[in-house]
Amino acid sequence: MKKIKKENKNKMSNVSSLKGMRDLMNEEYYSFQGFFEKAQEVAVYYGFKPIETPMLEHEEIFTTGIGEGTDIVDKEMYTLKTKGGDRLALRPEHTAPLMRAYIEHGMQTMPQPVLLYQYGPSFRHDKPQRGRYRQFWQFDADALGSDKSIMDALVIKTCVSILEEAGAENLSIDINSIGDKECRNGYIRELTNYYKKNLKDLPAVDRERLKVNPLRILDSKEEKTIAINEKAPDSVSFLCPSCKKHFKEVLEYLGEMNIEFNLNKNLVRGLSYYTRTVFEILGQKNEEEGNAPMALAGGGRYDYLGRQIGSKKDIPGVGFSIGVDRIVASPWYKKLAPRILKKPKIYFIQLGSEAKLKSLNVIEVLRKAHIPIAQSLSKDSLGSQLGIAEKLGVPYALIFGVKEALDNSVIVRDMSNRSQETVKLAKLLEYLKELK
Numbered sequence: 001m002k003k004i005k006k007e008n009k010n011k012m013s014n015v016s017s018l019k020g021m022r023d024l025m026n027e028e029y030y031s032f033q034g035f036f037e038k039a040q041e042v043a044v045y046y047g048f049k050p051i052e053t054p055m056l057e058h059e060e061i062f063t064t065g066i067g068e069g070t071d072i073v074d075k076e077m078y079t080l081k082t083k084g085g086d087r088l089a090l091r092p093e094h095t096a097p098l099m100r101a102y103i104e105h106g107m108q109t110m111p112q113p114v115l116l117y118q119y120g121p122s123f124r125h126d127k128p129q130r131g132r133y134r135q136f137w138q139f140d141a142d143a144l145g146s147d148k149s150i151m152d153a154l155v156i157k158t159c160v161s162i163l164e165e166a167g168a169e170n171l172s173i174d175i176n177s178i179g180d181k182e183c184r185n186g187y188i189r190e191l192t193n194y195y196k197k198n199l200k201d202l203p204a205v206d207r208e209r210l211k212v213n214p215l216r217i218l219d220s221k222e223e224k225t226i227a228i229n230e231k232a233p234d235s236v237s238f239l240c241p242s243c244k245k246h247f248k249e250v251l252e253y254l255g256e257m258n259i260e261f262n263l264n265k266n267l268v269r270g271l272s273y274y275t276r277t278v279f280e281i282l283g284q285k286n287e288e289e290g291n292a293p294m295a296l297a298g299g300g301r302y303d304y305l306g307r308q309i310g311s312k313k314d315i316p317g318v319g320f321s322i323g324v325d326r327i328v329a330s331p332w333y334k335k336l337a338p339r340i341l342k343k344p345k346i347y348f349i350q351l352g353s354e355a356k357l358k359s360l361n362v363i364e365v366l367r368k369a370h371i372p373i374a375q376s377l378s379k380d381s382l383g384s385q386l387g388i389a390e391k392l393g394v395p396y397a398l399i400f401g402v403k404e405a406l407d408n409s410v411i412v413r414d415m416s417n418r419s420q421e422t423v424k425l426a427k428l429l430e431y432l433k434e435l436k
């Protein structure tokens, strides 16, 4: 009796995944895999190469890269201290780790720019809700090592093409320029003065932001602040001549490609490393009645990130990040099927122990010939196996019984008219090739 009690004590009381995290499986898994295949294909055509950075990094990659005063660093990072005392973080995004990899592998000595794509899970301890998870999947592409405006255009075009290939239509891009270190300080000063004038109406959370990172107030979700932001000074009016030229060129490239955009003066995005161009792609407005459109992807330029995380020189870069969970859940998503997923052409049925013994050898012949099959090797009766074949709508069944196992043959049954023919195993592939 005592022993049983002890066993129960060791059992888990809660067999469930963590809040905001889920198991990807069945149709949803295939949707993700199909999307990743398509996104990679598009990125490769534009010249991007793959990279996969680890999910765990030193915490300071993010605290210095993304910056304190951002929600991601202040509230949402999953951090841990190892037994040896290292402070690590599960990546909340992919750009800072990518920059770390560029510096670590001396990619500045390669022909520039270096175009890289990567995808995988990101982690943010956010409040789970529609389209917002604590573990979510991002697909990123970045051009590192060039400050040219055409790289901004290339990255935006790649992002739009991926979304369109996945089924999105009439995409519109919110875009802004937040300047560089020459002009941004003047803008931040002006912005700070403006908020100070409105201090009494500013909610407490935004008053705090004013002390640490006034730009963040522009994307505040507080109702009172949203009203104040309507009249806030806009960054574009403060751009220095070179930032103005850069932004004008980016917009010209977009115009030339017929990519629609809205100039959104309040767009700053939730990460501090951005300079000059920032952009966001929203879902279609009529997506779900009553729901505000969600951001499907976002990105921008981050010319100082490299130096922030340890490079001696500036490393200009620009990139985007697509929120894959939101894409595959969108009503317009095309349900891209992964290439490895094949519709079975044949249902393999075995009857009797002699046949079961040799079944895997017959299946191996079919696998090597790349003929997709379905089977239920654990079943014994003909009726139940044929029933499954019918339910699956597989056009042909192979029936492998004791007699067939003894004389190395198999019965091929046309499921549409139930006609059957016995075929020698040695001739099976040839016979199957002739079938429509």
Ligand code: AMP
Binding pocket: 093, 124, 126, 131, 132, 133, 134, 135, 136, 137, 138, 270, 295, 296, 297, 298, 299, 321, 322, 323, 324, 325, 326
């Ligand atoms: P960000 O790194 O914040 O620029 O996010 C890029 C994209 O990732 C967003 O446009 C969203 O589509 C997606 N995303 C960000 N946070 C989440 C989340 N918690 N859950 C699901 N998708 C997210």
